[in-house]
Amino acid sequence: MPVIEYIDAEGAILTYLMTYPGLTGTGNPLARGVIIGKPHVPSTGAIAEMSLISPRRADDTTDDARASFRVHAAGGEQRAREVAEYACRHLAMACRALTGTNVIVQTRRGEWVRLLVAGESAGPTFGGEFGGEAVYLFDCLFRAMPSGAPYGAGSYGAGPYGG
């Protein structure tokens, strides 16, 4: 009987986005990166909070996980919105860049995961402004499957473009 494997979808998406060229890090749209859980919103730059929402479906080959992103930015009223919107748009583009390609990433726990498609997206939409902070939302469905290490990957291989 085939065993249905649930993969570490959160970890794989996180690795993919954190290593996507030009998305995270100082000077990039999501300067403070993507995290799981409640963020401490920085005084400058944007940070994305990721969570998995329903539906989650797995069969004997793939695992579908829907991720919801809340991109936060602080600052003056319009400035915060601009920064959050800009970061969320680039986050959306990074997610949709998966379609038509597929990448193998290694999660922090060491699992190798092949991300196949990101689709059925919603947003970016405005998700609120509060106390000088603005939020933009983006949701996307990721299809993933377990993978072996790509050819040539060392034990420290991480990210879709390394290895």
Place this chain on the structure above:
Amino acid sequence: MPRFTADVILDDAAIDRLLNSPAGPVGEYLGGLAVRVTAAAKSRAPVGARDSRFGHPAGYLRSQIGWQSGHDSRGLFVDIYSPAKSSAFNPFTPFGDYAYWNEVPGTAPHHSSLPAWITDNERPYLRPALESVIGSL
């Protein structure tokens, strides 16, 4: 006479995405309503004295009103509220629930001894704003 039949197939995953996706159509609709309620609440919020020595600048309560969307086990929601607190330099009630005291007049500590220029200005602003927007749908 030909008879036609049709099968209706419900895609549970699609319905789930429609109803529970924070950035989806339902979330976007809620956000649109939240923007309207927030604007209505800001226009109703009382504005304090411009020359208050111990308080926040005039318009502080109004400026603090905001909204944010959320998602829990029951589905999507938006919170519209004001975190406004009384000033740290207020000698009687520093960091008090200024936003609530205005929304529910008479609830401030020592309310009966407050000057008229404060009590005359107190009025609910969040609930009437919500009622006005819901009433307009």
